[in-house]
Amino acid sequence: MKPPSEKSAGRRKSRPSFEPLKPHEIELADFFVRMAGILGVPRSVAEIYALLYVTSGPLDFDHIQGRLGMSKGSVSQGLKFLRDHEMILSVKEKGARRERWQPTPSLAASLVALLRSQVLPALEQAQPGLQRVLADAEQRGAQPEVIERLTRLNRWNSRALELAPLLLPPPGA
């Protein structure tokens, strides 16, 4: 028994009216939302990913919006985020107008890309500042204890920057 459809005055575009998430889908979404929360990724993004993850085929914009009951803006931004971090792929069929999305094959790779994009810039930006702080401390004849700490911090930072490209190969490897 289909729902009577929203006041279809003259039947214009047969708005599909999507189903809300089923319990097992909600449960998975919750998992992704919690995990994403640790990295500061917003709920809506995690929900989109989760939906694509439990769905076998690729989904288009309207399906995502409909099933998650989310605004256009959020879907657009969420897809952008996931795209930028290489967590989803577009599977545009030939001759078709709309794009359809599905998760990247490897969730592991996706997470790595995400981490990369969050941590690396911070490390890079910090580099000169940290060096300056250390130099400053040495020059002012700070306590050896403090110098030691700052030195270690600098070493860490440099090493992390050296290692990063190996562990987290940039787009193209």
Place this chain on the structure above:
Amino acid sequence: MKPPSEKSAGRRKSRPSFEPLKPHEIELADFFVRMAGILGVPRSVAEIYALLYVTSGPLDFDHIQGRLGMSKGSVSQGLKFLRDHEMILSVKEKGARRERWQPTPSLAASLVALLRSQVLPALEQAQPGLQRVLADAEQRGAQPEVIERLTRLNRWNSRALELAPLLLPPPGA
């Protein structure tokens, strides 16, 4: 030239009036704040840690509050957080009333403790739910593609839980 001190009517307790952070201290604090941000740790906590980190001796409550220009509540909560995550140590001198704080020797260990406390509970809590979602999918005869994904997710989760105690030994190891 000391500041004239706040309306000292009769000189009661010689309120110390702490210096604001110096440029190099601010720079380091910024670094910690940014890094902390990635893990969702609030600014005030990162600032406290940074201050202890660039200071040679241990600091007491009032010094922290004074130099950071922060409310009592924030300092108390911040210290609690850092304590709970084993990132700072109390060095109460014998016969003294107040506690004095300094960073734990190993920043690495501190970070590990922090991660541990954020990630582990999420993984643990997720375990049963994820298994349920997978069982559900199998029972409903979901697409092999989806089953495959959910299986992998479960494997990941279990492995992470097995490995966790090795890499991140719980308090006492």
Place this chain on the structure above:
DNA sequence: GCTTAGGTTCAAAATTTATTGAAACTTCAG
């Protein structure tokens, strides 16, 4: 060229998270 499906942008509104400060609690010295 026009029209429009399909998406994006972005300022305003809603929500979440962090900070404050006054009151309450604890503990030690006397």
Place this chain on the structure above:
DNA sequence: CTGAAGTTTCAATAAATTTTGAACCTAAGC
């Protein structure tokens, strides 16, 4: 026991983040 230093609690407020939705692009088809 009393007094007060030292700290914690927590409701109220402030700040930061997320979501929304309506206006605005942009390319495809006619």
